[in-house]
Amino acid sequence: MSLVAVSPLIIIALVVLPILLWRRPGRFTTADRQIILFLVVVGIAVWVAYLRSMHGLNTSNGIVPDIRYLTPFYLPAGILAILAIHKLAGDISAKTIAMYGMLSVLLTTPLLILFIMIFQPYGGAYLGYTIFFSRLTYIILGAVLVTLILQALGIVKIKWTFVTIAVLVTIPLGWQIMMLFLYSIAKFNGYELWIPLVETFYANVIGISYLS
Numbered sequence: 001m002s003l004v005a006v007s008p009l010i011i012i013a014l015v016v017l018p019i020l021l022w023r024r025p026g027r028f029t030t031a032d033r034q035i036i037l038f039l040v041v042v043g044i045a046v047w048v049a050y051l052r053s054m055h056g057l058n059t060s061n062g063i064v065p066d067i068r069y070l071t072p073f074y075l076p077a078g079i080l081a082i083l084a085i086h087k088l089a090g091d092i093s094a095k096t097i098a099m100y101g102m103l104s105v106l107l108t109t110p111l112l113i114l115f116i117m118i119f120q121p122y123g124g125a126y127l128g129y130t131i132f133f134s135r136l137t138y139i140i141l142g143a144v145l146v147t148l149i150l151q152a153l154g155i156v157k158i159k160w161t162f163v164t165i166a167v168l169v170t171i172p173l174g175w176q177i178m179m180l181f182l183y184s185i186a187k188f189n190g191y192e193l194w195i196p197l198v199e200t201f202y203a204n205v206i207g208i209s210y211l212s
Helices: 009-023 030-049 051-056 067-089 094-119 125-152 158-186 196-206
Strands: none
Touching: 009 067, 009 125, 030 051, 030 067, 067 094, 067 158, 094 125, 094 158, 125 158
16 A cells, blocks of 8 residues: 555645645634644655655565655644645534544445455455555545535535545545454464454454465
């Protein structure tokens, strides 16, 4: 999974926030701008720290810095994206946005897990599941960007933008749930199902005995 596939909010931060700062500067206070500047500097610093190893980040076996070393970038980018979503909301309340998110988690996540277990996309197994979640993330991300454009043109209501964003952030969660329930037990050096409730659910409901 790439950085964007794991945290698609990065694109929201990189695309939506600059547009809002340009088109709707009045929505941002001085404190907002200071926070944005600080987070941008932190995000850039993470990348600068690994510039010398950038060429090998996607091929390293872990002995030298690999792509996982960029995970600190998720935090500033995620906060910037949340700030962008907050400023984009307009008259939509935080409670409504949270409701969209919760409904997406409760509905989309189990449907995704059931889908991969029944249909085995791209041949199933770890590689097939990861390809499925990655491509689905990019598709929904594209839908979010299209919805943003349509909203700006006055063709769709703003609530549909937040519906698509809610679905977008649920896709990586589905991948993480898949890793937890279907593959964490196969790791030879950890990632155990340490939560008794999860372990019981795994043993009695999923009960996988063989992983290819």
